[in-house]
Amino acid sequence: MSKYTEEDLKKELETKEYEYGFYTDIESETFPVGLNEGIVRAISEKKGEPEWMTEWRLEAFRIWESMIEPEWANVNYTKPDFQGISYYSAPKKKDQYKSLDEVDPELIETFNKLGISIEEQKRLSGVAIDIVMDSVSVATTFKETLAEKGIIFCSISEAIKMYPELVKKYLGTVVPQTDNFYAALNSAVFSDGSFCYIPKGVRCPMELSTYFRINQAGTGQFERTLVIADEGSYVSYLEGCTAPSRDENQLHAAVVELIAMDDAEIKYSTVQNWFPGDSEGKGGVFNFVTKRGLCEKNAKISWTQVETGSAVTWKYPSCVLKGDNSIGEFYSIAVTNNFQQADTGTKMIHLGKNTRSTIISKGISAGKSQNSYRGLVQIGPRAENARNFSQCDSLLMGNECGAHTFPYIEAKNTSAQIEHEATTSKIGEDQIFYCNQRGIPTEKAIALIVNGFSKEVLNKLPMEFAVEAQKLLEISLEGSVG
């Protein structure tokens, strides 16, 4: 294709509009490829957003246009053609299978290995399910319980319409549109995502999971999440799913913003298992995510992540410890196999007095993959008595993979205490033989060693998530020993 200008696009838009009745036809599912102000406006309009939201998106778009894609990460990939992507897909009805027999047996096998129930398997693979199915009633009772406590949990699109003052006040306050290339892009074109508000002093009685928002099941390409925990409240939020997510969208650029007000606590757990590409490194999702949380006085934010998927991962869940005595935590397991590349870590920005942060990162590399930890610990001039402890452990399997650690430490206050520990180890043949000798076959031995290595992080996950994550680690590394 020769250079495709905005003019061409406009023309195409116009003709398409004419041909297919673009704006009025609700059956129309996908926008033409490319990105310009017209497309941004169209997305906003399509979603029925108020004017301020449209303006906010446009502002982000203009910022994005002036930015260049970052290249500092330790990953190699062919940059996406941002004008070759369609930025809006209406929630289309997936073709439904009549029964599980029609679903790819390989997928079913993976589900079984993960111990996912039959009902859940049907839901995940898009098999038609009865209306009386358990999870629907669960979801209903769930919503009722939340409403009683005044907790808001809905899609971000719904929140923009129903709670505009909250969204307007907080959206972009932790991750501004100007933050980085992908965050700017997300701000301009975000498709949907989750919104959560916990009122003052309320302890959310259950783990909030996107799983329960049945209508919004299926994550978008540009997801936007905003979680607000008001003073003295608590919430635990689960994102993602251990089941393999196949997605035709190659580029994913999500933004997650967390706000923990005075004395509030947010626990945010993620399991990411996007399609990592095949064993030859073909295909796979690019995952460029910006996640950040703001802690006010005495507040606490914990990020826990298990990353096993995606061809390229670029992700640094961070904490801005603004309030005095606030606490930030980051617990991560990143597994890369075959040709996967991960550059992940965290930023702990200490601004307030007596702020504390803990970083535990476990990287496991197999095959020909590259796994990097990149972390920043920054102590501001007014952050008296700030403390950080970081531990970065890498486990290597085989001779063709790589593990890298890039810790950055900036301390501007002499009272700061910063500790950094790092280890690199390899699963040794002697360890495998020892297990074998006790009757444990090699695959199981590796799973055991990897789980032991990851234990400190697995322990931080909510119970049911932890069990699934443990199995997921096993599956991700299957066949990685020659």
Next chain:
Amino acid sequence: MLQIKNLHASVEDKEILKGINLEVKAGEIHAIMGPNGAGKSTLSSVIAGNEAFEVTEGEIILEGEELGELAPEERAHKGVFLSFQYPVEIPGVSVTNFMKTAINESRKAQGLEEMPASDMLKKIKEKAELLEIDRKFLSRSLNEGFSGGEKKRNEIFQMAMLEPKLAILDETDSGLDIDALRIVANGVNKLKSKDNAIIVITHYQRLLDYIVPDFVHVLHDGKIVKTGGKELALELEEKGYDWIKSSVE
């Protein structure tokens, strides 16, 4: 129980075992002694199926079955146990979890269901008491930060849990003080029965004061050059390995 016939094995084209012949019957304890580099540890590794060594000739037969083609875990399922000279560390995996996995993998191989948790706990309690092991020890990461004595006791605890037919104790006495040696030896003696057999590999005779062998074999340069009763160990202690070397050459 075990028959080894004309066993030759090498590592990286260097021949270490040069024709070993050995027969061990149920209920017997055999000691294999010899100077450094004689091939003692190689012999135990080869019986256990360590693939770092290549068997170039000969046979290892356990209860009538040739082990030659079997993977190490399959040999373990058939009742071969090796107490390692240098037990490896597995961080984050507790002794209990490791044993649970090992027992259930063996059961799986035999077509049995997993052992119920209550039975497992009972067994752990019983064996820990038998070997005078503090159960707090069992929730620690496998061998991580263990003292020499703790590592060896842990090996014997695993032997007790797995109840092997043939146990090979490779230099179990090395790195142990006299008290630890006595505890470990007592454990082994408690585990001995008329249905199992034990091969003790050692450099020194002192372990044999506690674990009394029925036969003593002297290994030199990849071959068994002398076999006798327990008094052979004492003679060896007195005269030194040079005596063997000179009598062979």
